[in-house]
Amino acid sequence: MRFPVHSAGARSAWSAALLALAVAVATALAGGAVTARAAVTVRAADELLSQGKPATASSVENTGTPASAAVDGNVATRWSSAFSDPQWLRVDLGATATISQVVLNWEAAYGRAFQIQTSADALTWTTVYVTVAGTGGVQTLPVTGTGRYVRMLGLARGTAYGYSLREFQVYGSGGGTTPPPGSGTIPDPTIASLEATAGPLATATYTVPNPSGYKAGTITYPTAGGSYPGIVLMPGYQGTQQNLSWLGPRLASWGFVVVNVDTNTLSDTPDQRGTEIRAAGTQLLNLSNATGNPISGKVNGTLGVSGHSMGGGGTMVALRDDSRFKAGAPLAPYHTSPNFAGVTKPTFFLTCASDVAAPGATYARPWYNSMTQAEKLYIEVPGDHLCPMTGYGNKAKQGKWLVSFFSRWLRDDTRFTPFLCGTQRDADRTNPSLVTQWTDTCPF
Template sequence: MRTSRFPAAARPPAGRSRWLAAGITLATAVASVTLASITAPAQAAAAELLSQGKPAVASSAENAGTPASAAVDGNTGTRWSSMFGDPQWLRVDLGSTASVTQVVLRWEGAYGRAFQIQTSADAATWTTIYATTSGTGGVQTLDVSGTGRYVRVYGTARATAYGYSLWEFQVYGTTGGSPGTPSPTATSSPPPGSTTIPNPTTQSLEATNGPLATGTYTVPNPSGYKAGTVTYPTATGSYPGIVLMPGYQGTQSNLSWLAPRLASWGFVVVNTDTTTLNDDPDSRAKQVQAAGTQLLSLSNASGNPVSGKVNGTLGVAGHSMGGGATLVTLRDDSRFKAGAPLAPYYASSSFAAVTAPTYIVTCQNDVAAPAATMGKVFYDSMTKNEKLYTQYPGDHLCPMTGNGNKAKQGKYLVSFFSRFLRNDSRFSTFLCGSERDADRNNTSLITAWADSCPF
């Protein structure tokens, strides 16, 4: 049931890469810059080129001819190019901890408008050392300061309809200490997001609770929606936020099973009540966005348990009309980077404008929001994003508290949000790898499956 990653119509014209390559080659010739003459700029003369020839991994590749390794091979005639969606990333393993002082990005014509440069000691927890929302393309030389074994460029907004494409990703610095190494006494507490999520297993993902202890907090004076309860990890660190939205005539109890499950895997979750029980999906979408705004505000304020807990990334999940609201939010509000519509109900049949990763859950015997006219149609209409589709046994209530197989539903929802809100590739195997196959092939557990793997 796997669908093709992108339809032929979404692929670039056959001559685009050659045309852009020719343009870059001409520009390179005019500037008299060749690989042999590329060195660290004068202000970083003491630094070494650390990334060339080192192992590289990417979130995706446009095709077999544009692998991650092509961006660190020292050849400005080869390139890495991602699939056509946000976010995307390219990571290089420097082999040992290094002080990073400069990064050079040699973009092809498909460049990043908004991106970050991040470092990590373990390729799981990342520290941002540079960020922009106004990337210029071409050759960008970025003076930075950070330490880590792994360095990545993490793109959140493309400048073109294509993916991200780099002729070279060059990391300069030194190994074995300064310059650029922060003092070990510079901070008295772990940096935001430092809490380590342990390696996931089938057993741990199917358990009711994840590895982190959680607390709850009632939103004071909710703005733009009726009520909200925040469930959050009590451990030190900051995490992505997720808004939960119930369906028609529903309340927070609809998805009360999901809030602590997600929070215990490293998310700050606000479970909401709607202004009225009859609110339509568009009204619910506005309430999702209002709840997201207030969650960020609570994190930015002092004197509450959520202070400093949200890292600025948002996701959304909703049931029925809340699922329709999820789709509308992903289409209309770029702050929300991933979403999971659960048995989604909406009158429109197309969400082709959605570019954020989307996981649609449907129920086999749903007569209120049949997959054949809603959920699967919404999934098929999307051509610009990473996407996943599963159908479970049961009626319209199958994703709600007290219904359906929560071990399986929880495993895939946690894995999806971990992969796309935290960029944690350790969860990919449960979505696209061997760990999923036993469930996908068992129709008593999952009655339909589609995806845009690999991701």
């Protein structure tokens, strides 16, 4: 088949004296914070505030031990850090809370000297607990403090490995009753706001330094504080970042950290693009887990993906093969020998009615039909194969649908559901000048 060209235009040594001094200063600042190990009990009046909330760390050992694993309520998963000091893990409770206990469920790699700290803004910290004699295991720490953010700051490791927590549990009152992670500053959506060229959040861009596994990348991110889901954008055959340059800022302004990438070669196959998507997702998470860059702490560990044409085929490959990607939107997707029946992630197929390069009836529709265990959305719109690209198609409608889809499935923000699966969608779905086919698995 002939394709159209898509181009448009071990650890630093810590001396005993330095460690003692650091702990002494921290203790003084904390007003003599408690250092004794408490019994493993939780008072009945305490509420678990941290589970499922956004978590961030100074580093991760690998992609299988993310910060989010320490607040998922599952002791079979864990966060682990790089093998160096100092390291930290923090959780965003979503609102100011009164903190009464912190429970640390350590894996074998534990902290010998560490602090528990609280903060209102993740910038200025108050120490509420200090120890230089951590024993590992399960430690229940009585603390007194307030803050939206709570972190464990490790100063000295108990082993040669890093810090590793199966669970980091914060108890108290308050916090908790906030919108889904990453949506606290996002107002209720309307048709007008979703169809505008930009959402409610200011954004900035950052060029990926030393791309790994792909040629180049540009990250667009909200400048507001907090952490957000990450999304990888992948161009089509002979395409570049320009293909989807309209979509990155649109998504970022609604609370996503978006990396728009260039492929290693313009003719990379869909499978190669799937590998590059995974590499870009890994680097986005690593940048968030590192310090000294504007993405630090910005990604909450959840990933999504969207790609055009062969990039849409790569999107399906990533959804099938990489559990980190929780939702995807293939746009006029193409893949010659796919088997995507095993894809169980929410998937939004956007196809073009006059597409002769990757007709929806040949590619996206059979994939949609084969995916019997996924929440799905299929929308066909007027236009040829280029209809999802920058400068083509109805970007007000496409943007509304894509923002709503990723908000619903990457943030679990049900405020966006009506625009895809409710009365707010009907004006689009029944207008043949806007939509030529619409199929879904509503209600979701």
